[in-house]
Amino acid sequence: MENTSTASDTRAPAPGPSRPAVPRRRTAGDWIWLTVVAVVVLAVGAVVAVVGPLLAISCASCQDGVRGPLRFGGELALAWGTVPLVTLGTVIGIFVPRGGARVGAYGLGALVVLFTGMLILGQYAT
Template sequence: MENTVNTRARTPSDWVGLVVLSLIVLFVGAVLMFVVPLLTLACAACQDGVLGPLRYGDVQVVVAQGVVPVVALGTVGGMLHPRGGARVAAIGLALLGVLLCVMLALGQVAA
């Protein structure tokens, strides 16, 4: 049986596009990892500007420091796979968006 998958070699412009997408995915992952946990603690109506003790603070740390890097690096690895590419980048960015919503939801639940 013949393999019907198109396995043409990637051109230099394909590689440039993948590198740009990889940098975007890594940048979004870094923002989710370092900035979003700080944003979820901010509270304009609170006396000291910070939300009180969080009920799910430990879960948020696990998501920010464990899950986000795995998703970002897994996305970049999948993009560099011969059958990966822009579709993998779109799926990875969508997963990072879901993780953003999860982290924001966890940060707004005070004890």
């Protein structure tokens, strides 16, 4: 007679990894690539922080090229506060063990969004 009940099934569990996979170590080429990405992020952050407010207050139809006696607060807050924090956070995130070029791409995207935000705030300055 054959035993077909599941209660006495003594098969071994399916083989699997006994510990999680260890990420591979970064090579010299990886470090060089990450350094290039970090330098690009720093350069883009500097351009956004310097050129962004200047483009935001520029005016093609104004006599001196700058909008009238308006107070510009929003884009300067972005340029002096948020842009350096995003740039620094991105550079730090690039070099953490699970960061890398993906964090650099996200940071560059955030800098582009901040640059666009500065230009929009400059058009509607009060």
